[in-house]
Each structure stands twice: as structure tokens, then as C-alpha cells.
Amino acid sequence: MSITANLGRVASLFPHIEKDWWKKAYNEMYLYTDGDCVEVPAITETECNDLIGIPSVQQMLQTQESPIKVLDLCCGQGRHSINLAKRFPSVNFCGIDQSTYLLGLARERAIAENVQGNVTFQKGDLRQVPAANCSFDLVILLGNSFGHCNDEGDLQSLREVCRVLKPGGIFIIDHVDGSWIRSNFSQSGWEWLEGKETLLACRERELSPDKTLLASREIVIDLEGPSIRQDLFYSVRLYDLEEMDNLLQRSGLSLQAEDGIKITTAKRDGSGDMGMMERRQLVVAQKPVKSTASNALDQDADVYVHPSLVQSYNRHKGRLLQVSAFVPAGTTILADIPYALTPSLDPSHPNAPICSNLKCRKQVSQCTQRESCQRNCIRDVVWCNNLCRTADQARHDFECAWLKNYGETIRQNEGQYDFTMLWTVMRLLAGRYLELQVGSRPSKLYSWEDRFQRGWESIEILHSNRENWPQTQILHWKRLVEVYLTHDNQSDLSVDDLVDLVCKEESNSFGLYPKDTGLFPISDPPVERGVDYGLGIYPRATIINHSCIPNVTWKPDNDGRMVLTTSRDLAAGDECFICYFDPCKYVDVKARQKLLQENFLFSCHCDRCTQEQAEEVYSRLE
16 A cells, blocks of 8 residues: 655645545545445445435336436445445446446445346546446435545536436435535544554544635554554535535536435444544436537537546657556547448448437437438438437438438449448538537537547548548549539538548548457457448547557447547556457458558558568578
């Protein structure tokens, strides 16, 4: 366990609080220091009783109409999710936390309680929840886990809650009662730690001048050593009910004041130091049925970027992705949404086209109530249902006449490949057109905006590689543009601009395959990724470079997001690599280099290729 150097007495606690202090705080020691609150089954039982006693929650959990999905944010060791999963076996629970240690404990306890069938746990950041829009009926944030970030981070966290909630969904948050803490402020406290007779926790506290922040220092002394087991500085933002109401409103949520509860945690044996856990507020909010999002056309709320994923630049490679801190294998570092997406028309996928609503992106099975274009523009345009069709009407109106006039003609005269390429470009133009119609949009909605671009700006900066494409190819694309894209496309872009856009589409598109791409080393027997069912332009995922020994895999999720997952541990400063093709199909170095040169316009110089090429040369010399 890492111990802060013993500083002795300090004039103020605030200068010693590390940014994101909570990343180190929730470990085994936390279960001892806060064990009298978070490891007592009776307390968890009472808190869950309070939760399901809320009328809207009670009605939701008992409904049998459709499966209910509950998100437990900052779930820790899973005490609430596991308790509720045992009571409601037909409800699906998902716990998210940033602590690998606590998540491991949660999974072990779920197995021990035999609830692993309806509760899962995964790693994630409260400010960037790894889940799609409108995924959950109920979101809970319990155990006093809010207010650890700055004000911007807290607002971003609640906006994430609003994003992942379904319209009409309920949000329950349990946080420090700021008014009570200010009125009952105690500068210090101490207690013997439950289950560890030789451990003593001593705490010192300080209020900021404006009384909005409570700083604490927690020193854990092991008398058996004697030694200091922990010297932790941390702070929590204090919100009273009025401040929380304001924060919820700014996040698009509506406070349900009549359902709120004051939580009092009794002191163990009448003694001990309960600190901030002694008095909290249980606040209930709801997402309006009609979204109050400031920009209805903004797709970027679905993007997830790992806090340690950064964009960098190399004069030989151009843009690249790397990690700024250690990231373990199996971590999702990016879940990107497409700016444009078109279905594949491969015969093996005749009944699974992609919903044309860019906010949905799901595969549409034949058994659903699919909707087709009322003007019968082209057979490949389908929606999940009438709601998706209505929501997508403005975007589809942009492409509808073009598809009706040119769709089948391009297929017959130019072939399926060129049709898909031009349709994807048309959908890029549709996104640009809608952005221009909306005008100015809110900025800094998401914490990742300082590292990556949004909207059409993310398309403009894509590299076209135009100078590397064969001139015959450029002339072919120019002809296609002049014949099919200069009429009825409602665009002010020139022919040259459109040719550049074609080059960008060809250089930056991702195929959507049913299985992971880039699993390496290759398994025995090898597992192929399958046949593609769509094509998308993922403006942030496309920044990642290729290697024939990748450390990241990629695969679309059920919501059409391109998910990048580490396949090996990455150290701070490591570049992230994917394999652009299916490694199972291109094992020989010559085949790989030929494919990369013809399709991606570069040669690979990774360690694997360099070694195998050297071995070939050596074998010829022998």
C-alpha cells in the first residue's frame, strides 16, 4: 500500500489534496476505515429498503411489462446491487466503479450470493459512463460517492446520468447533507476500526472559506507495528438541497422533492467517528419524457473516452493515440460513435440491416416492426419503428431524393462498392447540413473535448491521403462526384472538396464485424471476425494507427459504437495500435504488406514485420 510521507502537522489541508485523490482511496483500507457504514449488512438492508420504498421506484421494480435495467454508479463492492438483485431476480443490474479492487470483490460476492445472472460489474468513470443513451430505467448513486470532483466534474457526472437514463427514468442520489455538515462541523475525530483491533483512524477536517468544500486528513495507525498504514488527504463538495436542485436542472433532470429522505447513520456502539456518513440526503430526480437537451442533433453524448487516452502527433505518422497513465488489459479506452453509417448488403445479412436513425444504429431484425421510407427511395433504408423514422426524418430528407434518383443506377452502372462509398459520403454531407441548420451549438459539454474534436470539425481534420492515391483512382472518383454528387445534394462544396471527402471516407472508414478484430497472438484454431454488416466513419477511433502486433482490439457494440479495448497492459506513454485487417486471414508478411499498401497506402514497420522480413532475406541468402 502506498503511504503519503508523514508530513506532521500542516497549516492547511487543501494544498495537500491530490487531483483525483479518489483513484487511490478506494482500496482494502477503505473497507476498514468506512467499514462501520459500508460493510454492515443491516445498514445496506435499510438503505435498500429506503430506496424501494420510493413510490416511483417501487412501481418500476415490480412491473412485469418489460425487463427493467438499473445502473449502480460508484457501486464499490456491489453491496446495493447484490442486495437488490436477490430481491428482484427479473431486474438487470449493472454496477460501474473505478476501483479494480472493489469490483473484484463485487464479482466474488455476486457469485457467492448466486446473483451473477442478473448483476454485472464493469470499470468506468462517473464523468464518462460507458453506456449508450437512454439505456437505463433507474440510475442510483449511493454511499456518499458524489462531490469528489470539481464543480465542472460534478455537473458533467449528472449530465452523464441524464444521458444514459431513458425518458421518464428515475435517478436516486445519496450525498452529504451540506447544510447539516456546516452547522455541525467537527474539526477532528477518531475511532477504532471494525475488525482490526490494532488499527486506529484519526481524522482532521477543514472547511473552505466559502464553506463549499470539506477537506479531511485521515491517518490510520497500526499499533502493532507501530506504523502508519495510511495518510490520506481528500475533499468533498458540500451541496444543500437548493444547490443540488440547481445542479440537477442544469443537467436536464427534475427534482422530485416530495420523495426525498434524510439519512442518519447511527454511531456504532454509540461511539466512533461517522464523519460525512452520519447525515446524508437521498434525492430523487426524473428525466423528462421529452428531452431537454440543448442540441437535438448532437450525437456526441454517446462517446466514451477513457480519462488516460490522449491524442498526440508524430511527424512521420501524423495523429496517434496513446495513454498518459498505466491502463490494464481488458480496459475499454474508447467507444466512438459514427458521423455517418451505412449498411452492408452482403447476402449473408439479408435480414439484419442497420437502423437508419443515426441515434439508434441497431441492427433491425426481420421480426421487429421495421419501417421503410414512405417515398420508397431505396430498399436498404429501414428503421426499427415509427419513432426512429420520425426522429431521423430531417436527416433522411437530405438523402431521400438522391437515393431515389441515383441509388439503383449507381449499383447497376458502378457496382456495390462505389454505391456504398458514395452513400456514405452523402450521409457525411447530411450531418454537415444539419449542423449548419442548427447554427451555433453548446461547447464543452463533455470532458473529452479538450482532447478530441466534435461534429463536422472532427471530419474536416481527417487526413485524406490524396497525394498517395493513384492518379487513376482520383480521376475515377472525380468522375463519380461530377456525375452523382454535384446535383441535388444541397451542398456548397466544390467538386475538389467532394473528391477530398471521398478520399477521407476511403482512408478512414471502419467495417462493422460481428467479432473482435485484432486478437493477437492468433488462437488455435483461429477465430475469424466474420462478414461485415455495415460501414461507418468513426472520427476519433480512426486516429489510432496500425500494427501487425496490436495491443488494442476493436469491435462494434450493439448500439453501433466502435469499441476499442486493450489486449495487453499499457504503460504511461505507450502508443495504442489496432490491426486494420483480420490477422487470421493475412498471416504471411508479404500478404500483409501487399494488403496494407493497396488498401491503406503504407508499409508496416512493426517489430513483427521487420523480423519476418529479415528472416526471409536470411533464408534466401542461405
